[in-house]
Amino acid sequence: GQNIDQPTEMTATEGAIVQINCTYQTSGFNGLFWYQQHAGEAPTFLSYNVLDGLEEKGRFSSFLSRSKGYSYLLLKELQMKDSASYLCAAMDSNYQLIWGAGTKLIIKP
């Protein structure tokens, strides 16, 4: 079956760095997405990886290892506004997104 695993909740300190991991199993693979979702709002796109390696975009970076079925989202210089849920989603061979349950990130001062 198809499955996405990510931690349920993480806590980090303002100004620090946090890494949110995601492992996936899908029928075929057409890329890995990370979305940010604040409570009561729709998800917003953060990153897309389809090749192995690290993609850096400002304070956020995303990494992919296709052979390991593994990705992580790295958030640097954490700010209070980064408190949100972070959703990992893998696109299968039918271009359908398989969603993880999300990781709730709590930022403490």
Add this chain to the structure above:
Amino acid sequence: GAVVSQHPSWVICKSGTSVKIECRSLDFQATTMFWYRQFPKQSLMLMATSNEGSKATYEQGVEKDKFLINHASLTLSTLTVTSAHPEDSSFYICSATPGTTSYNEQFFGPGTRLTVL
């Protein structure tokens, strides 16, 4: 660019009534639109995929006669929850893809919170 709107943002209705939710792509033509449902503290659950001018493809376990989807144009899709019941109360989110990028990025609407009394 790539803005998707939803209307209404929230709705409260009585049990047994029907509710229509609109999803519009404002600055692009959406070849495909998706409807999701999200319960508190849970992930997005895909309900159906719709392509303009054709019948929607529903996910397993989603009643097509209860959740009517119409994708009348390349910028508008509607979801009608028929004979709503309290267990249908949820956060409904649509997304749209222009289908012009290699990875078909989905752009999400702001969501509609439905409460059925």
